[in-house]
Amino acid sequence: MPLKSGDLLRVVAPSGRLRNRTALDRGIEIWRDRGYRVEVTEEIVASWGYLAGKDAARRKQLATAWSDPECRGILYARGGYGGMRLLEHWQWDLAAVPKWSIGFSDITALLWSLSHQGIAGIHGPLLTTLADEPDWSIDRLFQLVSGQPVPPLQGDPWVGNVAYGKLLPCNLTVATHLLGTPWQPDVTGAILAIEDVTEAPYRIDRLLTHWRLTGALAKIAGVAIGRFSQCDPPEGSSSFTVEEVLRDRLTDLDIPIVANLPFGHDGCNAALPVGVAAILDGNTGELSIV
Template sequence: MDTSIELPPRLSEGDTVGIVSPSSPPRPGCIEGMVDYWTSRGNPVKVGRHARDVEGGFLAGTARARADDFNEMLRDPDVRVIVPSMGGKGSTQLLPLIDFDALRADPKIVLGHSDGSALLVALTTRCNVTTFHGPNGMDFGRLGVTEFSEQMMNSVITRAEPLGQIPEVSTREVVRRGPAVEGRILGGHLRTLQTLIGTPYEPDWTGAILFVEEIDCEFHDVDASLTHLRLAGVLDQISGLVVGTCVDVRERYWTSSEDLSDVIARACDGSDFPILSGIDLGHTRDKVTVPLGVMARLSPDEGSLEIISAGVS
């Protein structure tokens, strides 16, 4: 990926929002709530033809059907934002079927998190276009997007200026000190990112600020995923690590005297990049929208992460 990146146009009132289900089937009420949310903002909505499909229980239809919906939104000149109805599992199945040329030809905002991290990172990697790690259908349609999350999203996708310092909601912890570093910010859900290692959709990590977050797993799962990234050479390339506030991550199987920061520090032993934890992104109710591929500054001793480049034009 180039150090410069293509920015999609900012979201304006009247722009159409496309809703798709690239992973698991949406929970009851998700799509209906998403339609209500976006239309109340003055944004018409198109729902993918297969967005309510179910295949095998945990998939929202076949890979081809899910990819067709996604590609239709990429190719539709009226659609300016694409939002998944749900995370879950299965988005990596779409990657060989995605029309990357369509996004290169017409950059648009692709938003989401969780399993959608695979799509976001792959699109930014293959197209050199910014994508956006932020709310998805569970936030808009089932849980109700919080005022903080909406403010952070609007600051990133409706204004052609840098987000700046990310406000502190959860308590932050400096896991490893060091000088401030700058780099392209890349990341997402840790176990989903792990599935991209060694594939054509893995980004160039050189000098990147990597952010990861997790939900509903054990300390040993985080240890295994970070160890995989270390053995694959990812941790040898990045300039800094940000760990988002994790949700329901604790050791249930083993009796452990460690906390999550201890696990992270040990898994990253042998490297010297700074590590900051407690940034609100991903599965937290209050979440920042992070534009992937743009420049950021991590200042661990100050406990701050700053997005220093705009995500939209």
């Protein structure tokens, strides 16, 4: 159901501990300026090592927000690591009213687990990254959650032809670690949209090779490649570039591939719906939401 001004949204920190309260508050203010009620509790500043509190406490945050009948959306504070830990001993309450679930990076674990249940979410800016987005990207996020159409994203065509399928945006590292688990959505005929950060080229190679060896990569209909930031090889090392790895591991699949799309870390992170129909045009380089 589209969001509208006045709807209640709750802030949840399911992953890494909060490092920048100012960035969080700036993101909350953007949502409030659009007319939404945003509820945040002091649990958001909890920490346990690199996590935003112990697993049980973070699960409780998420379960409370998900089961709240007045809440219409969950805004995730930040990524980092830890969301996948919550999926152990977890079941989404399918009797609850489905919520918009908005975030990216480590939040992939939650977005994909919801997609596995047939519930769409938004792979897009976290509260701590939202204020750094350009105006058009912020507008795109609010257009998506309010049910308005959004323009196609433009990238660089690598392999031609056109794919139509369910869009599955993700952080590649997190998504790879969901393969073979009960929380992996069906990737058959899907358009896989991937991004990552601070992974050396050989690690990207290892992740994509794992997809190949499981047979999952052979099932997808197309690949949309976002930003692979800070993924340069160590200085002075003998290495492929990350682009060379992506081309080597993907372009022989004989499916449409578009690269350099404006989503991911360390730059514009255009919002993409998870689990909805999309078209990837490998001839023109466009990714369109149907």
